[in-house]
Amino acid sequence: DAMVIQNPRYQVTQFGKPVTLSCSQTLNHNVMYWYQQKSSQAPKLLFHYYDKDFNNEADTPDNFQSRRPNTSFCFLDIRSPGLGDAAMYLCATSPPGNWVQFFGPGTRLTVL
Amino acid sequence: KQEVTQIPAALSVPEGENLVLNCSFTDSAIYNLQWFRQDPGKGLTSLLLIQSSQREQTSGRLNASLDKSSGRSTLYIAASQPGDSATYLCAVTGPGNQFYFGTGTSLTVIP
Numbered sequence: 162d163a164m165v166i167q168n169p170r171y172q173v174t175q176f177g178k179p180v181t182l183s184c185s186q187t188l189n190h191n192v193m194y195w196y197q198q199k200s201s202q203a204p205k206l207l208f209h210y211y212d213k214d215f216n217n218e219a220d221t222p223d224n225f226q227s228r229r230p231n232t233s234f235c236f237l238d239i240r241s242p243g244l245g246d247a248a249m250y251l252c253a254t255s256p257p258g259n260w261v262q263f264f265g266p267g268t269r270l271t272v273l
Numbered sequence: 274k275q276e277v278t279q280i281p282a283a284l285s286v287p288e289g290e291n292l293v294l295n296c297s298f299t300d301s302a303i304y305n306l307q308w309f310r311q312d313p314g315k316g317l318t319s320l321l322l323i324q325s326s327q328r329e330q331t332s333g334r335l336n337a338s339l340d341k342s343s344g345r346s347t348l349y350i351a352a353s354q355p356g357d358s359a360t361y362l363c364a365v366t367g368p369g370n371q372f373y374f375g376t377g378t379s380l381t382v383i384p
Contacts, residue, residue, distance in 0.1 A: 192370070203277075203374035204317070211370070215304075215305040241296065251316055260304055260366040
């Protein structure tokens with residue numbers, strides 16, 4: 162089945178230790194998104210890619226970066242995680258035109 | 274900036290009851306509105322998508338309506354079941370591919 166896959170599902174890191182979350186898709190969608198969702202809050206958009214065109218939300222901290230080496234893969238790098246970065250990180254994809262978003266299962270990040 | 278609001282924040286109903294979840298948005302210039310379901314600790318599952326030119330969409334026991342001019346959408350769930358317990362989120366897509374989520378309604382269906 163075509164889908165959005167996120168690895169790992171659960172990630173534990175130490176304060177200040179860089180971490181990378183990955184997302185892959187078999188949907189061949191042009192657009193990929195990264196969201197951060199904290200407990201009981203709505204998902205907050207961090208970045209999105211339209212093909213290789215990178216779009217950074219104005220209030221996304223510099224601590225967060227992203228890479229998209231090809232259509233299928235997208236990575237979220239957190240350079241120096243703080244306690245406030247503990248959250249669920251959601252990846253989504255979208256075909257151009259109707260902007261329907263398909264979400265992965267998320268990666269739950271814990272910062273110790 | 275678009276603001277999306279969902280009321281109530283939490284809802285508890287007995288099994289079998291029909292219910293309505295509400296979503297309102299401030300800017301009517303949207304391309305579409307999506308309703309999602311999120312189970313605790315999980316990702317989002319898309320339930321229904323309504324394009325801006327449409328008034329409603331139906332899938333099984335779910336019916337979503339859209340009134341763009343008044344900035345409102347409702348999700349109607351018929352004959353609720355305990356398995357419907359989850360958080361329901363609405364989201365609108367606007368110009369520039371901006372995607373705005375509401376804060377969700379947490380639904381509990383009591384057996």
